[in-house]
Amino acid sequence: MYEYDRYDQAMVDARVEDFRDQTRRRIAGELTEDQFKPLRLKNGLYLQLHAYMLRVAIPYGTFNSRQMRKLADIARKYDRGYGHFTTRQNIQYNWIKLEEAPDLLAELATVEMHAIQTSGESIRNISADQYAGAAADEICDPRPWAELLRQATTFHPEFSYLPRKFKIAVISSKEDRAALRWHDCALRIVRNEAGEEGFEVYAGGGMGRTPFIAYKIRDFLPSGQIFSYLQAILRVWNMHARRDNIHKQRMKILVHDLGEEEFRRQVEEQFEHFLTLGTDFPQAEYDRIAAFFAPPPFETGLSDDIDLSDPDFALWVDRQVIAHKAPGYAIANISLKPVGGIPGDISAEQMERVADLAERYSFDEIRATHAQNLVLPHVRKADLYAVWQALDAAGLADANLDLVTDIIACPGLDYCSLANARSIPIAQKIAQRFADAERQRDIGELKIKISGCINACGHHHAGQIGILGVDRKGTENYQLLLGGSGAEDTSQAKITGPGFDEEGIVDAVERTIERYRELRTDGERFLDTYRRVGMDPFKEAIYG
Amino acid sequence: MAEAALRFRNDDPVEEPAVTLDAFIEQTSASAVRIEAGDDPRRLIPHLGRVKLVEVGFPRFRDGRGFSTARVLREAGYDGEIRAEGDILVDLIFFMRRCGFDSFAPQAPLGRADVDAALSRYDYVYQHAADGAVPIWKLRHG
């Protein structure tokens, strides 16, 4: 895992003091709320319905036990004993007091963490494959590039007041576990015919009220030129993008308005220019960073056998455990989706249990996933039973990865001032309806994603079943969408028809799923069936 | 033209009024030009030889187009004055200096102590820009 040197540490420490000064000026009335808002947003501080919310960056979703324990301390000291993992591999606290935020940040800085550029019109925390460094199907570990880009984009002077937010994701496998093409800029590490590593580059994706799937704008970019290329993209957007309508300022709108071809042409022109400036980080710096991500000292000669005689354990292994690249090891997913819980929520005590397990069984590494779950990336197969027992004792042993109860949901009207409708209670009701483990397994992979308004924080556009909360004549109403995907077969979900009330939406989801069970052929996932038969049979089932 | 309340240059300020980019390109005698957010600064590049002052307008401080404007001009080799005019908060000054601005005409006055604090807060930078600051990666590798 990456470790700060004195320079990295000096940067986050300076940012804490910077923010302390901004907060002081706000409290003293030297800054108006209008002036303070973009400044606090650059440091992850939102004003919600009841309190401030602070979003803490977990760069590319990788962190260690010391950091997790600090997150637990912070949950106790500054929040109400909870944290909330988000769809961009970050963690949020919902009950923050403005005057305490600088101290909280100072505590984070002691464990090499920060909230820099986690919101606002900036280059956001970079996300990556949660199985990086462990996945059997990756070309290389994408995290050294993510870390290099983290540094390159931190306090970038030209791109700190962008038209809107800018989200980057990096993966290096065919399978997409990071919702790649839903990002403004998406990078997939590939090898060319000469065996050199480079990036396949996509641009102009995003959700929100006008969803777009990112277009591929480069088949192969030599990896050492990535910063030039990224700056070229950002400059084209920064200079062009409209500033007259906040809803039209995301890069996706520019790419769409200019057209893929013209956008690409302008980027290539700027790219040629940037190459002449010599701003790319040298190979030596990449090597320095990559050394931190060298594989942990995996033991060799381990057995691949797992004793599955305990049936509950066997079910958990079947669902939560994924193949690892090193023989004798496994990737263990930890569900933060207990039936009836709040998706992504975790208590301080649970954080500490996960920290203990990571330290003891996973080379001190933890990952956060965009589906609001956690991962222990490097567990010896022989230790899985002990890990499962400890998770079970901590209430973290649900076996529902990618099943109907593994729901992504935004905070919605329970917290968010922009919401039209509640999301969390809908997630809870659906999970309760499908609580029966046998029924969930029978339904198989089914990704439900819920947003409380058109901003789409809950990824409803990418839901195999998506739910969007809208306001209908002052009452909460829910639209149902089908057929989205955030995986390598990216697609945008479509609305079925008229919306439903709170009970109605749960029934509609159930009717959709029952129709799928009637229609499916052997081994067909919900999404496959939907793609084969189209919307109509489902409409018929839903609206009768 | 707004007078610079803050200036980081030793030469004498240009007294001539800044004209619009279109006017500047037509009037071959002009030496001060104002670039609005939304103007393409690359249009000025063929004429840089006679430019003594570029004033860049910031209509709202959240509008960051002017940051690119300054860099484009510095990257084209312009070393005359680039002045930021408009809605400029102290929190922008550090980034503006890095992009090549060397004078400031903010609508609302900035406290000198706040400016000094903002400019000295960060000892290091992660990336190259127009200010010649040495990026951290270079410090690491000598």
Ligand code: HEM
């Ligand atoms: C409660 C405070 C929050 C507010 C005020 C808020 C606000 C917004 C807004 C305005 C957008 C639309 C951006 C756009 O279209 O340009 C958005 C998108 C998004 N937000 Fe949030 N959000 C909040 C919480 C969250 C949480 C808790 C998560 C993660 C679980 C999240 C993840 C996202 C994602 C993934 C998107 C979609 C990104 C895209 O458009 O490409 N947000 N948010």
Ligand code: SF4
């Ligand atoms: S989707 Fe809407 S309701 Fe949900 S968190 Fe985002 S802004 Fe709030």
